[in-house]
Amino acid sequence: MRLRLVYLLLLLAPALLGSCGADPSPAPYLDFLSEGSLLTNTRATTPGDTFRTRVFAEARDTSRSPKLRRFTIGVQYSLRLDNQSARVEESERLYLDTLVSGRRNSFLFTNRLKTVDISGRETWTYSVEDADGQTTRRRYVLSVRQSDSLLTWLSYSAQLEPSVRRTSISALATSRGLALPAHAADAAGFQELIDLVYVPNGAGPTLASPTATVAETAPNLKVRGWGTRRNTGLQLTALTPTGFNQINSDVAISAAVTAAGNRVSALRVQKDQVLAFRTADNKDGLLLVREVGTVSPIVLVVDVKVIR
Known part of the structure; x- marks a missing residue:
């Protein structure tokens, strides 16, 4: 009898724990859409190359998750400036900062970018934030090599x-x-x-x-x-x-x-x-x-x- 009671309590444990309070809603979903020439991941590239990245964001659970509030893109450059032998690590620059209109459950944005024409590295970070302040980030790095860098x-x-x-x-x-x-x-x-x-x-x-x-x-x-x-x-x-x-x-x-x-x-x-x-x-x-x-x-x- 005691063993049957213990077994029953183990079966009910998840439900009992869940009844103590609702799980926090998960952070929003954010990903790059892959299609033909769209850029989705880290790669080496040539100076002055052009790319498109299509970003999709969505509330994980549209029935209970908070709506999307803000979308940002930042880029951090590590470059060889003025013909220096070492790269200069610069602070991240805000490339795009936008409120999601009407605080929707989903958001789609296509970023067109041109790499610098000097040797270095570009770290692109995409972020989406919901109305509760939960944030999801995705990033990739572009390595640029100028053959005539001297x-x-x-x-x-x-x-x-x-x-x-x-x-x-x-x-x-x-x-x-x-x-x-x-x-x-x-x-x-x-x-x-x-x-x-x-x-x-x-x-x-x-x-x-x-x-x-x-x-x-x-x-x-x-x-x-x-x-x-x-x-x-x-x-x-x-x-x-x-x-x-x-x-x-x-x-x-x-x-x-x-x-x-x-x-x-x-x-x-x-x-x-x-x-x-x-x-x-x-x-x-x-x-x-x-x-x-x-x-x-x-x-x-x-x-x-x-x-x-």
């Missing part, structure tokens, strides 16, 4: 879009070859890097310093509220695309910038023009407008040569 200047291409959406790639940190969407450009950690923004207007595509008055008119870029607005000087040169392609040293870059003369804060641009620029930290560079799109929104493809 050069004192960079040469790369970038595609820029008018800031018609918060996800439009419309800002450029020239000395890193880093093209950024509007939502990242408005984050304090990236403002200290950005040299140029693409401003759409009726007179034609405009490249502008963040300090330019016209930069404040760019839709979906909150330039007026930036804590840091780097002053970049621009000027049109007499160089042709062929002349641009023949420049292959930091001395030649600086000579072309000096020859261009006085600089302004913004310029309307056309195909095959070569612009000279000098950044807030006195780095000289040249920019060739290689392509100007013919369909709205007008995309620019630029080739850049800049001293590191």
Whole structure:
């Protein structure tokens, strides 16, 4: 009889324990969707490569779990800056910070990113938080190797879009070859890097310093509220695309910038023009407008040569 009673108590134990209080709702689900060219895990890559990551988040139990509240993306760079032999470990920068509209049970976001054009490592962290403050994170690491890492200047291409959406790639940190969407450009950690923004207007595509008055008119870029607005000087040169392609040293870059003369804060641009620029930290560079799109929104493809 005693053995039967003990056995019965063991069977009832889980139910008795469960009745003492409800289990805490589990943290939300977060994962990368795998499909064709979508980036989902750690990998080595080439400078200036472009990727898309599709992220899906969901409350684990839609009937009792708290709704989703916040989604963030952070990126931490470990880079070889200014031709140094050792990488510099930088603090994580907030790339996206958004409240989940209506506190839904699920959330889907596609992140488009371009790696830097210098050697280093990028650690991308995606986080979702629910209304109870429970957080789930996923991350991957991109290792970038620049074959000519000892050069004192960079040469790369970038595609820029008018800031018609918060996800439009419309800002450029020239000395890193880093093209950024509007939502990242408005984050304090990236403002200290950005040299140029693409401003759409009726007179034609405009490249502008963040300090330019016209930069404040760019839709979906909150330039007026930036804590840091780097002053970049621009000027049109007499160089042709062929002349641009023949420049292959930091001395030649600086000579072309000096020859261009006085600089302004913004310029309307056309195909095959070569612009000279000098950044807030006195780095000289040249920019060739290689392509100007013919369909709205007008995309620019630029080739850049800049001293590191």
